[in-house]
Amino acid sequence: MQLFPAMPYEDWLETKDTMHRFTQIVGKVRLAASPRRNHWWNVPFHLTGRGLTTRPMGGPTDQFCIDFDLVRHRLVVDRGDGRSAEFALVGQSVASFHANLFEILDDFGIDVEIQAVPFDLTDRTPFAEDTKHAAYDAALVNRYWVILSQVASVLERYAADFCGKTSPVHHFWHTFDLAVTRFTGKTVEVSPEADPVTREAYSQEVISAGFWFGDEERPWPAFYSYTAPEPAGLDREPLWPDWAVWMPSRGSHLAVLKYDDVRAADDPIATVLGFLESAYEAGARQTGCDAAGLASIDGVTDPYLRHR
Template sequence: MMESWPSLDYAADKGSYESCHFALQLIGKLPTRLVPWINHGWHLSLQVTPRGYATDMLPGGSARSFHVSLDVIDMAIRVTCASGRQWDVALAGKTIADLHRDLKAALEEAGHPAPLYGAPNEMAERIPFAEDNRPREWDGDALCRLHGAFTCADRVFNRFRSLYFGKTSPSHLFWGSFDLAITRFSGREAPTHPGGIPNLPDYVTREAYSHEVISAGLWPGGGGVDEAAFYAYAYPAPDGLRDQAISPDAAWWHSDLGEWVLTYADVASADDPDALLMAFLQSTYDAAAKALDWPEGLTAPEPVVGRPARIV
């Protein structure tokens, strides 16, 4: 049975969303400093898990591996080691400075590197983690519902990913912008990206957009859309993209963002949310691929389990 799509309330829960975002920024600093760079920054992203969000495996002390996760059920940041041991850092009542201190201590006690210095990325305000003593909201129910939304979106994104024969990203959570994203590539190089994202080095953005992409994702709200919403865009953005017909009718072109937008509420309230979201993903891809003159024959009509969608 499919997991149900939970209700989200950005206005009521944005304080807890912001707290979660900052905690994920803290966790996300670890792979930036412990593993080699993977194209388009994919090594930086987090994965949606049944209990929250987690880094990939990281190299630890004494040649032992570990990963770090945010568990929304237990409301803790968890360090899980290859030895089977784990350390938990409770979230409730903590500031970001508290979490920075406690996570650093947990990693050091576990014998792992703890390069947690620095401050958030992709935010106009940049207070170092160790100095961010602002009170934080930690509503467990709000964070569980948000995780449930990301879990449902991740399921559909992975089905959508399976339809593409070209290079495609995983469905992964970027902690800088706090969005779950899935990206397809044509294989052609793109014009140099102008950069300019707050507190993000331009070389990161330019490497991420080194090749043509059609991307879609889900973010919890903010930045011009004050509710959770799905988005889709192309880089480079071809002329006339905003005028292309897409599905469903509830989706629209956001001129300021230069993206198509479909609210999470429209998806969650649909008779078949998975099918409605898939229609949005497929129709926006079709419109952008046509406008960019991408090669034909790169997609399969239906997901296939147990064998390749295209047998050579």
């Protein structure tokens, strides 16, 4: 299997727009049917050996799970009583995907309501009416999952070196990125005027890292890191390698390393890990985070093992 296969933004834009909406529909079901967790950790998808999963949700006696099988290109709904139903992803519009999923949920006696419009997307056509987004290139969707899986493996390795509060490595369907977040331990005073998504996500100081597939503003895939709230001077901190940059983003800055530059590196995995660590160290220095005290090199906190 090729490490970090090519994924030009423009090559799969139509498929990406469709798949993004498919994941938002399922993600909104997850949001409605799962207990709320701090910083919205209940909401994202996790990866499986075949695609993406919501993980089990619902109550103890009416559990169900929704999986994107991106090898067979099927959406699979499993109920806790053993019933299962699925349908093909190929050939679906957003409207037909929405209708098919909710028909299955209704047949299974699962009553869940969602806000059935896209979140934070330019085209906010209600899902049930969206016949425009219907592109689904199976090979490109499979490559999307392969890249997610490979990047997740690198992020898991990065996560191992931190023993403080940290999120899982998870895939946010609203922003279509894969992320892992480290918490410095400091509480943040959040403006009551901020939206509730932001207030919950950033109620504590964080240094986050991840990967996204590109958007209209930055039409290329990239690895990223940011510190929130951003301390003064962060964008003047050095990054590694020297082709990584700080980019302005919504009044703050992202540390950015383009995916295609990583693909061309002699050691892509070491390049990503070095970049993420340099961005973390930049945030830790500027926030006064106790980086040494929160370290767990190679995932080890055992005081007898780590000093050998």
